[in-house]
Amino acid sequence: MPLQQLRESDGPIETQLSGCGEWIEYDKLRLGSAYVDKYIKGIISVKYPSHELGTGEKVLKMALEESTSQPSTSSQASINTFIFGKLVGDCDSILKQGDTVVLTNFQVCKSPSASKDGRHAFQLELSDETGATVFVCSKTGQESAAIIRKSKVGMQDYTYVPLNMLKGGVTVNVYGVVKFFKPPYRSKGTDYCTTVTIVDPSEGKLHCVIFNGNADLLPKIYKIGDVVRFHRVKIQEFNQELQAISAPGFSALTFDGALEAPIQPRASSRTYHFTSTDQRKVEELRRWANANISVFKSATKLSEVKPAGYFDLTCQLVAKAVVDRSAVLLKVWDGTKCPHPLKQVPVDRSALEGDLGEIRGLSQLTVDVLVYDNHTGVANSLKLGTYLRIHNIHAKLVTASTEKQNESLDRGPEMEFHLHGGTSYGRGIMVLPTDCRDVQQLKQSLESALPSNQDSMEDLALMEILNSSSGPSAQEISPDCMERCHQESATVLTAHQHISATSLKEVLDQTAPCKYRIRAKLVNYEPKALYQSVKLYCPKCRTMQEIPDDDDIDALLQDVCSADAATGSQPHDAEWYETTIWEQGGQRRRQIIVRFVKTNRLQRTPERSTILVESVSLNELYRFSEQFGSVIPTTSRTDRLILNDLSIPFLIQDGKWHYGCRQCSDPQPVSALQSLTREDSWEPSAIAKVLGIQWLHYVFVMKFTLDDGTGPLDAFLWDEAERFFGISAAEVVISEVLQEKLTRIMNTLCPPRINPEGFPWLECCLKSYYVGEGLEQKTCYQVFDTTFAGFEDI
DNA sequence: TTAGGATTTG
Numbered sequence: 180m181p182l183q184q185l186r187e188s189d190g191p192i193e194t195q196l197s198g199c200g201e202w203i204e205y206d207k208l209r210l211g212s213a214y215v216d217k218y219i220k221g222i223i224s225v226k227y228p229s230h231e232l233g234t235g236e237k238v239l240k241m242a243l244e245e246s247t248s249q250p251s252t253s254s255q256a257s258i259n260t261f262i263f264g265k266l267v268g269d270c271d272s273i274l275k276q277g278d279t280v281v282l283t284n285f286q287v288c289k290s291p292s293a294s295k296d297g298r299h300a301f302q303l304e305l306s307d308e309t310g311a312t313v314f315v316c317s318k319t320g321q322e323s324a325a326i327i328r329k330s331k332v333g334m335q336d337y338t339y340v341p342l343n344m345l346k347g348g349v350t351v352n353v354y355g356v357v358k359f360f361k362p363p364y365r366s367k368g369t370d371y372c373t374t375v376t377i378v379d380p381s382e383g384k385l386h387c388v389i390f391n392g393n394a395d396l397l398p399k400i401y402k403i404g405d406v407v408r409f410h411r412v413k414i415q416e417f418n419q420e421l422q423a424i425s426a427p428g429f430s431a432l433t434f435d436g437a438l439e440a441p442i443q444p445r446a447s448s449r450t451y452h453f454t455s456t457d458q459r460k461v462e463e464l465r466r467w468a469n470a471n472i473s474v475f476k477s478a479t480k481l482s483e484v485k486p487a488g489y490f491d492l493t494c495q496l497v498a499k500a501v502v503d504r505s506a507v508l509l510k511v512w513d514g515t516k517c518p519h520p521l522k523q524v525p526v527d528r529s530a531l532e533g534d535l536g537e538i539r540g541l542s543q544l545t546v547d548v549l550v551y552d553n554h555t556g557v558a559n560s561l562k563l564g565t566y567l568r569i570h571n572i573h574a575k576l577v578t579a580s581t582e583k584q585n586e587s588l589d590r591g592p593e594m595e596f597h598l599h600g601g602t603s604y605g606r607g608i609m610v611l612p613t614d615c616r617d618v619q620q621l622k623q624s625l626e627s628a629l630p631s632n633q634d635s636m637e638d639l640a641l642m643e644i645l646n647s648s649s650g651p652s653a654q655e656i657s658p659d660c661m662e663r664c665h666q667e668s669a670t671v672l673t674a675h676q677h678i679s680a681t682s683l684k685e686v687l688d689q690t691a692p693c694k695y696r697i698r699a700k701l702v703n704y705e706p707k708a709l710y711q712s713v714k715l716y717c718p719k720c721r722t723m724q725e726i727p728d729d730d731d732i733d734a735l736l737q738d739v740c741s742a743d744a745a746t747g748s749q750p751h752d753a754e755w756y757e758t759t760i761w762e763q764g765g766q767r768r769r770q771i772i773v774r775f776v777k778t779n780r781l782q783r784t785p786e787r788s789t790i791l792v793e794s795v796s797l798n799e800l801y802r803f804s805e806q807f808g809s810v811i812p813t814t815s816r817t818d819r820l821i822l823n824d825l826s827i828p829f830l831i832q833d834g835k836w837h838y839g840c841r842q843c844s845d846p847q848p849v850s851a852l853q854s855l856t857r858e859d860s861w862e863p864s865a866i867a868k869v870l871g872i873q874w875l876h877y878v879f880v881m882k883f884t885l886d887d888g889t890g891p892l893d894a895f896l897w898d899e900a901e902r903f904f905g906i907s908a909a910e911v912v913i914s915e916v917l918q919e920k921l922t923r924i925m926n927t928l929c930p931p932r933i934n935p936e937g938f939p940w941l942e943c944c945l946k947s948y949y950v951g952e953g954l955e956q957k958t959c960y961q962v963f964d965t966t967f968a969g970f971e972d973i
Numbered sequence: 974t975t976a977g978g979a980t981t982t983g
Contacts (some may be wrong), residue, residue: 291974359978368975376978388976417977424976489980506983551983573981599981606980 181307182269185316192281194222199283199312205245205253208287208301209702209886209935210392215310218283219303221245224257229271233349234411235338237267238428243280250427258299259290263306263428265412266313274315281314288427289392293306298935304428306339308410308452312553337410339460342383347416350426354377354460356436356468357405362570362607363394364553373397377407380467383441387412387423389431391447393888395682397431399445399613401800402491404436407455407463408444409737425855434461438469440616478508478617480624481546482515484574486594489604492569493617495625496561498533499547500526505600507558510538510545514624516545522577522595524549533563544628548572550608552600557608562679566618571606573597667968669928669939672696673902674964678944691947691958699887701929706881709921713908715875717840723880726912727826727838733797735827738817739771739814743794746815750938756791763799771795773803774820776852778859789861791820791849813849820849822870829872830863834913836845837863843873877909883962885943886935894945894960903966924967941965 181231184194193202208219221243227467229239237264245255260282262270263924276279282305290302296924307310335555340351355377364373371394374385387409391397398407410430442461444453479490494511502508508524510533524547531538540547546964550567551556561567598606607608611618678696688694706712715724750758758773763769769889774791789809803810813820822829825844829835851869855861867874873961879900885892904924911917930938944964949956 366975370975373975374978390975422977603980
């Protein structure tokens with residue numbers, strides 16, 4: 180239900196929201212993300228008159244103010260919000276200035292008017308198409324008492340304008356077949372850009388320029404002949420021709436143009452509507468395009484390359500090298516052999532990134548592609564093994580060097596491959612996902628090209644590259660990602676560096692269990708109070724427990740003291756300890772019994788002594804633990820010395836408080852410690868063992884919210900957290916220095932008070948796993964084999 | 974805002 184009214188009388192707005200995910204503040208919004216599991220809240224400060232787009236659908240603009248208790252003058256506190264489609268009708272009549280609204284399933288886009296209106300740099304866009312819901316709590320009691328209206332808005336019936344019927348100045352929806360496109364590239368402004376020319380059976384043609392701050396939200400066009408559906412492009416005139424520009428609320432679906440390919444939309448948004456009408460439309464366009472073969476270019480294999488021509492190559496990356504500031508060399512293969520003599524680009528072996536065995540083994544099948552200028556950034560960031568489409572490679576014939584001239588007379592001139600600078604003719608490099616049909620065909624070609632003799636190590640290495648490099652998807656290495664790869668990461672991997680990075684969207688889309696390498700920003704973490712991030716973990720029953728609170732321990736110790744006083748047992752010496760009684764003054768006179776364990780140690784200094792203490796308060800326990808190496812709190816019962824309730828530490832050693840698991844321990848009489856006096860081994864593990872205690876381990880448990888623009892994803896950091904931080908969980912509890920260090924690490928990874936755009940990137944290994952059973956089963960994620968990269972002032 | 978299909982000159 181796209182619009183739902185809430186009543187103030189039903190309680191706070193938050194309590195009436197279920198299944199809306201978590202609240203997100205305005206300053207936590209990330210560009211280009213689809214927020215399906217978050218909600219945003221605000222008060223309508225301005226509501227503009229709704230108006231109609233050329234598509235026939237309405238659009239409503241509002242400004243929302245963040246309703247926080249703190250008054251704010253920040254430009255982040257007011258955000259423009261656009262509602263599209265049939266949702267507008269309801270919102271227009273019901274929403275009023277001053278109403279509190281909660282929005283879900285919205286998209287976050289750059290606000291083009293931020294510099295003029297002084298509001299948030301981003302804007303929210305909602306339509307029923309993306310499953311948006313608006314909850315409203317009206318300001319006046321009368322209105323809020325209105326009956327909850329459950330709007331029955333059906334699916335938006337989108338109208339599509341044939342390309343020969345377009346007029347300037349309107350925003351429309353269009354379908355078309357891709358006749359030309361440029362792979363997404365960084366514009367000189369703030370966004371990524373792609374230009375697409377589409378055609379349709381009306382014989383119309385439309386040049387489209389699409390911008391988005393997140394390259395993943397641009398249309399996922401893989402090749403000419405793909406069918407696209409664009410929602411909300413604005414038609415305008417440029418150079419006496421009509422062109423389309425992505426308008427607010429723009430969304431795209433792309434389909435493989437081949438008749439035999441499944442009709443599977445590649446979406447630029449996380450959710451979309453696709454109806455049987457759409458299915459028929461795609462089929463119709465495919466049929467038309469395939470009958471009208473002029474729109475397709477047949478793929479060129481290396482075996483078919485024409486001299487002095489330009490071609491698009493679908494290939495796999497075997498090796499790469501930085502040649503100089505303006506050029507990167509890519510060694511690629513497509514499983515076919517280029518018939519022309521090839522110019523080998525001389526590069527220093529140390530500069531060549533790739534397995535030498537593989538490079539040598541494939542030397543007859545790889546070609547050197549020199550990539551220039553604006554493409555070097557993308558080329559540098561490519562992972563070996565990736566499947567690529569390099570658009571508009573220039574097959575250039577060159578005069579052979581003097582010493583090779585005689586040879587070249589026989590062999591003909593050498594050929595070299597260039598990807599020149601600029602984006603003319605769609606020049607660029609695109610990473611293809613493994614599930615793309617062209618990659619499936621390429622893999623077959625590569626496999627059949629492998630040498631048949633698989634005995635040599637080199638051939639095994641070749642199989643390795645083919646099988647292990649699954650090739651990241653287009654989402655995994657978008658231009659945005661590519662740029663990130665040049666930035667320093669605040670974390671480093673301790674293993675698996677060879678695995679290609681996967682986008683969080685893809686991680687979220689796949690089923691557990693799986694392991695990934697990801698690159699993302701830490702946009703949030705919990706708990707914020709870092710002392711709450713340390714827990715006690717029982718390795719036996721695998722439960723996590725809170726560290727007992729000082730107040731609870733104090734109360735328990737007081738109970739023990741009272742019981743001890745009531746029992747009135749007489750202290751005595753034993754073979755393995757000497758007893759001392761300390762009189763404690765105050766209102767309630769009390770005897771503290773301290774038993775010094777006799778050890779064989781030559782040096783019997785307090786800091787190396789083990790004492791058993793009875794009838795102590797929490798403060799006294801602290802004082803004893805500061806003075807003596809090992810302190811074991813005990814109590815006397817029926818002439819036996821026993822341990823306390825396990826919420827009281829069974830041992831305090833070198834300042835560390837050790838606890839036992841109440842469920843898994845089988846506490847033994849303290850006399851069991853006598854056996855340790857013979858071995859003189861007073862390690863916590865040994866003490867726990869003889870006392871029948873299942874020792875609880877201190878562990879960090881944190882929830883990281885990671886986002887790479889395709890997320891967000893929540894991942895736990897716990898069993899490897901000590902390695903991640905380089906800090907012991909048991910030590911951090913007692914060390915202010917380490918607590919400060921942990922705070923500084925977290926402030927580095929997720930800086931407070933700055934926009935997430937300025938956050939550092941994190942390289943992480945992630946694994947997915949299931950928890951729960953049956954319907955309750957859910958997928959969780961955990962960080963592993965990753966450490967904080969460190970910084971100089973720590 | 975950006976780009977606005979329309980070949981580097983390595």
